[in-house]
Amino acid sequence: MPGLRGELAVVVCRTLPLGLVGAAGGTGLLMAALSRTTGEAGEWLALPLLRVAILAFAMGLVFLLDDPARHTTATVPTPRPVRIALRVALVVPVVAAWWTAALLLVPRELRPPVADITLEAGAAFVLAVATAVVAVRHSDIARPGPRLAAGLLTSAALVLLFWPKRWALLVPVEDERWAAAHDRWAVVLVGAVLVGVLGAGEPARRWSRPVVRGR
Template structure:
């Protein structure tokens, strides 16, 4: 297995959607740099820019399982969880570097609690991965990234409009609901991780028995 993984690493690296990841990373950095260019940046502006940067990175992550040769690589003697895990393992350090740079770009005077805003980003990343993994398991699409990214964007837009105030997720730092909102973010992260785990295995295909000719 280890030999196969080593043999797969370079081909998988080459097929990763680096353009989408690079574009989302650069955009996230530009968003994080805005408070530095403002004369008197506010915490409200900064936290929403960080949320937007996290969403942009998640949109790039939605393409991570895209594989034009999906139906060819399915014949490789390595199960899908291993192949998908390898793609994620190669992307994870890059994603972590982007997010760290985003946080460091924000002036410390207006930077929201790092653990809490990182929890929000982690939930967004987990939702992107769960959506991509579910699309791979439930459909025959080789490149579901565009559909998953569009769905994630629509979800991000509609959630603040449809959720009741008592279930709000996007709250201001000084809002008394901040702690409760991040408890809900944690639940969302765990839920997305569960969906991701459940959708990782290969889909079981049942073959109908052929009629017996007598």
């Protein structure tokens, strides 16, 4: 059994879209690094740049479940939740390393509260993966990533422009709503985890009307 799990991990690892995730991660790190070149403006630009970095990496994570061989692997005996959990487990160390690097690229004196901004990042990353899980479950598309990335970018723009201020999520550190905003981020994180877990199950069989052949 351990040998079988190891072989499955190798197969899954080979199908991970590491190039896309790496490109998104590189873009995000570049955004975070810009906080070192902003001079006096860095005090108020560091947090927005770090949030843009989070968004960039999240856009890479929506590709996590893209699999050109999806319709072939769907027939294997390994349950869907196990295959999804394995993909997520393989990418978690990459996400942790990326986030550590992103934080270190922001100068210490400009860095926002680490626990709070990590909550924002975690919620965004889990939400990205949960969106991919739901898309894979409810569609037959082998590569939903491009559509999801476009949808994530559009959603982020809509939140920035039209999200009600009384439920604000993206506030500056000195804003009195900072603590309340991160209570809401915690709710987003829990909701994303629940959506991901519930969406990872095998899809219910679709009922089809019996075909009545003519006499």
